[in-house]
Amino acid sequence: MAVTNSLVKKEQSFSAFLMSDAVKNKVCQMVAGKDGNKFITSLISLVSHNPALQTCDKWSVVSAALLGESLKLSCSPQLGQFYLVPFNDKNRDLKVAQFILGYKGYIQLAIRSGYYKKINVLAIKEGELISYDPLEETIKVDLIMSESQREKANTTGYYAMFEYTNGFRKAIYWTKEKMLIHADRYSQAFSKDGLTFDGKGGKTYKKVSYEDYVNGNYDKKDEWLYSSFWYKDFDEMAQKTMIRQLISKWGIMSVDFQKAYENDMAYINEMGQAENIDMSMQNESKEEITQIPEQKEEEVINITPSGDEDVLNNFED
Numbered sequence: 001m002a003v004t005n006s007l008v009k010k011e012q013s014f015s016a017f018l019m020s021d022a023v024k025n026k027v028c029q030m031v032a033g034k035d036g037n038k039f040i041t042s043l044i045s046l047v048s049h050n051p052a053l054q055t056c057d058k059w060s061v062v063s064a065a066l067l068g069e070s071l072k073l074s075c076s077p078q079l080g081q082f083y084l085v086p087f088n089d090k091n092r093d094l095k096v097a098q099f100i101l102g103y104k105g106y107i108q109l110a111i112r113s114g115y116y117k118k119i120n121v122l123a124i125k126e127g128e129l130i131s132y133d134p135l136e137e138t139i140k141v142d143l144i145m146s147e148s149q150r151e152k153a154n155t156t157g158y159y160a161m162f163e164y165t166n167g168f169r170k171a172i173y174w175t176k177e178k179m180l181i182h183a184d185r186y187s188q189a190f191s192k193d194g195l196t197f198d199g200k201g202g203k204t205y206k207k208v209s210y211e212d213y214v215n216g217n218y219d220k221k222d223e224w225l226y227s228s229f230w231y232k233d234f235d236e237m238a239q240k241t242m243i244r245q246l247i248s249k250w251g252i253m254s255v256d257f258q259k260a261y262e263n264d265m266a267y268i269n270e271m272g273q274a275e276n277i278d279m280s281m282q283n284e285s286k287e288e289i290t291q292i293p294e295q296k297e298e299e300v301i302n303i304t305p306s307g308d309e310d311v312l313n314n315f316e317d
Helices: 014-017 019-029 034-048 058-071 102-111 147-151 176-186 212-215 220-226 234-251 257-262
Strands: 084-090 095-102 118-123 129-133 138-141 154-166 169-175 196-197 204-207 266-268
Touching: 014 019, 014 058, 019 058, 034 058, 058 084, 058 266, 095 176, 095 257, 102 118, 102 234, 102 266, 118 196, 118 234, 129 154, 129 266, 138 169, 154 176, 154 234, 176 234, 204 220, 212 234, 220 266, 234 257, 257 266
Parallel strands: none
Antiparallel strands: 084 095, 095 266, 118 154, 129 138, 154 169, 196 204
8 A cells, every 4th residue: 555645845935935036036136236234134024023923914024024125124123113013813713013103203203304403202200390381382391300310200101292393383292091992983903991801701801001001010921912002101102193194294205204194004016006904804813923122033922822812903093
């Protein structure tokens, strides 16, 4: 009797995928000369240090990274200009990398446009705010001079401003309470006051309020419930929101800025076109490994609780 050997085909590694002719040709079309080699090396390094990205559709990772490269932004987590974040796309039944623009990326693009003389965004700490006049858009603060003390202090609000080269100026200030309400309204993954929801198999989960989360008053085995950037780095997301609100409503947006704004939080297909993921169908699995702004590339948060329930996750602001 003949014996048939079953050969299991090993999935192509990301580095091998990047070195394939089809991908190299696409990279060469968008990234010229030595910059192409630098792009490939940087992307291989990023993906190799982030296991969650290794499970994504490979073209979605390359396309999102190429979008960042076309905007002359770095995907290095330390720089915080943009991020590649894994999402489960239920419509395609696969995991894709989503292009997430950081607030530092917004600032870089605004500065490069040449329209802005000044642009800034800042978290205001407890005891620093003296007054803010929303009519005149003037703010008086007494900043904590010690950087270490300031970093430890509680955030009470957020201030953002820009000034054009022609002298036109615009500024906004939001209290942290207003930002919490904003995050609660627009992010499916975030809950200001906590919530209870049903997972797979009818199992009930409880997400504590943001205040309880910050104070550590939650079951650590449920850490996966709090993988959103809004939990992991609220100030990072808040500052991005302030810049988006400020410039999208009152600022001049260069072509590159408009491109980044329109593609922010989108899945980029092989043709380089943005496709918004249906967030009502968006689920982040408990086994996800979440990349957090400003973490070191070699540091990855591993979340591996038991079970296979999904939770809605959204980085929308």
